[in-house]
Every structure is written in C-alpha cells, then in structure tokens.
Amino acid sequence: MRPLPIAFLLLLAAVAEAAFWGGQIASGLPPFYSSSIAAYGGQAYVFYTALGSNGTAIAGIALLGPSYGQILGPPQSPSSSPYLFAARGGLAMLWTYSPSPGAALLYMSTLGPAGWGRPTALTKSGAVLSYASDGELIYAVWEPYYDPTYSTARLLVIAPNGTLLRSAALPGLVALNGAWRGEAVGVFSNGTYAVLAANGTVERLEAAYAGASDVGLYVFSNGVLRYGGRSLPAPWASAAAPASGCGGAAALAWSSSGRLAVYLIRGEAVQLRNLEVPGLAVARGVCAGGYLYVEAESVEGHAKSIWAFVVPISPVKPAVGVKALNGTASVFWDVPYPQEYNITAVYLAVYLDGKPLEVMEVAPSGALNYTLRRPGNYTFAVTAAGPLGNATAAAYLLYNATAAQTATSAPTTTATSTQSTTSPVPTPTFTTTARHASAGTGHGLLYATVAIAAASAAVAFAVMRRGRRRPSRGRR
Numbered sequence: 001m002r003p004l005p006i007a008f009l010l011l012l013a014a015v016a017e018a019a020f021w022g023g024q025i026a027s028g029l030p031p032f033y034s035s036s037i038a039a040y041g042g043q044a045y046v047f048y049t050a051l052g053s054n055g056t057a058i059a060g061i062a063l064l065g066p067s068y069g070q071i072l073g074p075p076q077s078p079s080s081s082p083y084l085f086a087a088r089g090g091l092a093m094l095w096t097y098s099p100s101p102g103a104a105l106l107y108m109s110t111l112g113p114a115g116w117g118r119p120t121a122l123t124k125s126g127a128v129l130s131y132a133s134d135g136e137l138i139y140a141v142w143e144p145y146y147d148p149t150y151s152t153a154r155l156l157v158i159a160p161n162g163t164l165l166r167s168a169a170l171p172g173l174v175a176l177n178g179a180w181r182g183e184a185v186g187v188f189s190n191g192t193y194a195v196l197a198a199n200g201t202v203e204r205l206e207a208a209y210a211g212a213s214d215v216g217l218y219v220f221s222n223g224v225l226r227y228g229g230r231s232l233p234a235p236w237a238s239a240a241a242p243a244s245g246c247g248g249a250a251a252l253a254w255s256s257s258g259r260l261a262v263y264l265i266r267g268e269a270v271q272l273r274n275l276e277v278p279g280l281a282v283a284r285g286v287c288a289g290g291y292l293y294v295e296a297e298s299v300e301g302h303a304k305s306i307w308a309f310v311v312p313i314s315p316v317k318p319a320v321g322v323k324a325l326n327g328t329a330s331v332f333w334d335v336p337y338p339q340e341y342n343i344t345a346v347y348l349a350v351y352l353d354g355k356p357l358e359v360m361e362v363a364p365s366g367a368l369n370y371t372l373r374r375p376g377n378y379t380f381a382v383t384a385a386g387p388l389g390n391a392t393a394a395a396y397l398l399y400n401a402t403a404a405q406t407a408t409s410a411p412t413t414t415a416t417s418t419q420s421t422t423s424p425v426p427t428p429t430f431t432t433t434a435r436h437a438s439a440g441t442g443h444g445l446l447y448a449t450v451a452i453a454a455a456s457a458a459v460a461f462a463v464m465r466r467g468r469r470r471p472s473r474g475r476r
Helices: 457-462
Strands: 022-029 036-040 043-052 055-064 067-072 079-087 090-097 105-112 127-133 138-143 154-158 164-169 173-180 183-188 193-197 202-205 209-213 216-221 224-227 230-233 239-242 250-254 259-266 268-276 280-288 291-300 303-312 319-325 328-334 345-352 355-362 365-371 376-385 391-399 404-408 466-468
Touching: 022 043, 022 055, 036 079, 036 090, 036 280, 036 291, 043 079, 043 280, 043 291, 043 303, 055 079, 055 303, 079 127, 090 127, 105 127, 105 138, 127 183, 138 173, 173 193, 183 209, 193 209, 209 239, 216 239, 224 239, 230 250, 230 259, 239 280, 250 280, 250 291, 259 280, 259 291, 268 291, 268 303, 319 376, 319 391, 328 345, 328 376, 328 391
Parallel strands: 127 173, 173 209
Antiparallel strands: 022 303, 036 043, 043 055, 055 067, 067 466, 079 090, 090 105, 127 138, 138 154, 154 164, 173 183, 183 193, 193 202, 209 216, 216 224, 224 230, 239 250, 250 259, 259 268, 280 291, 291 303, 319 328, 328 365, 345 355, 345 376, 376 391, 391 404
C-alpha cells in the first residue's frame, strides 16, 4: 500500500530532530463519540468526531514519524464515530450518518490516492450503536429505534457491498470492541463481554476488558493481559490491549487515574513509556514504519481530547569516527537520544586485523585517545544495545607507523535483542538487560493542539495544516 500523495495529504518531508513526541492533537470535542487509529502505507491515521458548521463531522490527523498533518474525512455531515480498518481495497472507514434526530445510519468508504471513495450505505433505517470489521465482514449493533434499555438490540453481519448476511437478536448488547476471522467481541449493558460469531453463536468471557484485533482475541482479567500465547502482568491497570500491526510485540495498559504504559513484549515484557493523560478513557496503538503510534481518548467535564504519542520501536543508529596522529587514534562517537530509544548500554570494541583487542562500556556520546599497538588494520565498532535491538557502526583505520588512512562504515542494526554481526566486524556478545534508564513521557507536554469549534470548522476541514512535533522529554 502506498501513502497518500502530497496533493491530498500535506506532511513534512524533512527529518525532525527526533522521531518521537507526545501531546494533544485535538481538544474541545463532543464527548459521546469514539475515535479510531489505523496504519496504512507506513503511516498512521487518527480520525475523530469534531463539531462542524452542520453539526458533527469527521476530522483526522495523519502521522509519519515526527511529521503530522490534517486529513479530510468523508464529506457527509452530520457524521460521527469513525472506525478504521484494513480492507482489500486499502484503508476503509465506517461511520454513522444522522439524517434526522434519533437516526444513525451506517456508511462505509475506502481511502484511495484521490481521497475517500463514494460512501456505501450499509443500513437504511434505525439506529446503529457500534460497529467493527475483521476486514471481510462488517458487524454492527443495531436497534429499530434508540432504546436506552437495549432490549431491542440486534447484531447485524453485513457484506462490504451492503448485503445483510445475518441479523440476530441480542438484548443488552451495547457495543463491539473489534473483530477477527468471523468473530466480533461484544460488550453488554451489564459490563460483561462475549465472542459473537458470524454464524450466531455467543461465547461469554470472564474479563475486565476484552477485544479482538489482528492478533486475535485478547482478554484482560485479574490484572493480566493474555493474547496469542503472550501475557502481560499489569495489576495496576483497569484495561490493557495489544497494539495492532506489531505482530503481538507491543501492548498498552491504562487506568482511569490517567496512567498509560507502553510495553515491548519479546519474551519478557519491557516498559518503554510511562505516560500520563488526564481523564484517560481508552487507548489504542498501531505499528508502522518502525514506530508505535499511540492514540488515547481523554474526557474531562463535557469535552473530549485526543492525545497521540510516537514511540520508536527500531534500534537507534550510532555514529562513529576516528582520526590518527603519531601512533594515537582519536575515536569519537554519538548515540542520539539514548533515553527515548531505551538504550541500556553502549560498547566500544577495538579490533586489529579482525581479531578483538578489547571491549569497553562507554557513555552514549564521547571521545577517547587509543594507543595503536602496532601497524595493521584497526576497527573501532560502537554498539548501542537495548530491548529494541542492537545497532552497530564502525570506523576503520589502516596504520603503518608512518601514515594512517581512515574510513567509516554505515551503521547496521538488528531488530531483535540479540547481537549484531556485521562483516568484517566480529561483534562480541553484549548484554541487553534493562536498567533504570526509562524512556520519555508526554506528561505536561502540549506541543500543538487542533481545537475544532463550530466557528472554525469550515476552514479547518478545508485547509491542510503542516507541523512538526518536538521530542517529548521523560522522567527518570
């Protein structure tokens, strides 16, 4: 899949100082509508409900590492509660359109190079309360008219062309929390969860929170998140869920107190971020292009805010250089943003003619003078180690006692926590055990706010905006 062209989506092309930031991306939103995040073409997209000149309308933000820009939602209004999912034709969106008070019709459109395609009506009457898709079928909670007791609720199974495949009465069904391979996870008015199959079967779940995503069914119960053979203990949390598009390697946990934690799960879970979001209600995450994008809904008083955080999940690339004078090599190196990349250790290894001389643990940035023992080919390799994987860069020095020649290699990385091997640099075994150095938090940071109000909505929806986030700084 390709990202949208510049004509449709205006994003920064320049590389920022750091590819991570955090803060509000929208505020002053109506509180009773949901938002959604999904990955497409190596980017992440967040859509939410804002106030427009004709009632509610759908607005969005596209995220590409440190860059972000506004993106238009479907032109239908009043529309609300977007839901994004990967379909065969690309990124698709479900939303509700309200032609009259009390009515909520379900529509769908697919995003292409020219923008959103023509909307397809999936329902023609009644009130749709919630919806989800597994990429093949659409599942919706529907009532013939809005009933606050949910006694008339039905589960609809719909094909993307609008054909109704099944309708089953499920009194008390309030919402859906994801779908996967012919099944959706339903939420009932008594707070319980159940797996709802397209063939009409219902399987109740014992869970404080549950849902379905590209990793399958996930259940948070007794302080532990379980999915796909993985588990994440989070006894402090009120809910937890895996991030999408990460192969199960990333998960989020959050509580009503406002704490939001980001975890990397490659064997033992490692906490990458400990964030604070006032009024936190729910959080979601997706992986795309070497980053984990986290979206969180916050409700305070009678207004909702959308927060976003960009977390790198690929190893950082160090830089290293060397100069020689009178039998001494001056070595200098730099590992950028070690805290944000969760670097646990940095090593400098010295080789002579391919054989290791010594390995020393060094600071993330620094320089030292190294006495050249005898003529030969010297290699100075710097490795940054951490739970995201190891990254190695090397500088080479040919020393013949009367002159020296130097060269520097391009950095190489491995996307796991194992050692990196880059010919002709033999790499020793390095530890990647997590230390107390923790990554940044978005607490107290507000770099740019997209405040959508009725008076400015027409301009905000018609004009693209550009911006770049500053890196978020963390607590130790």
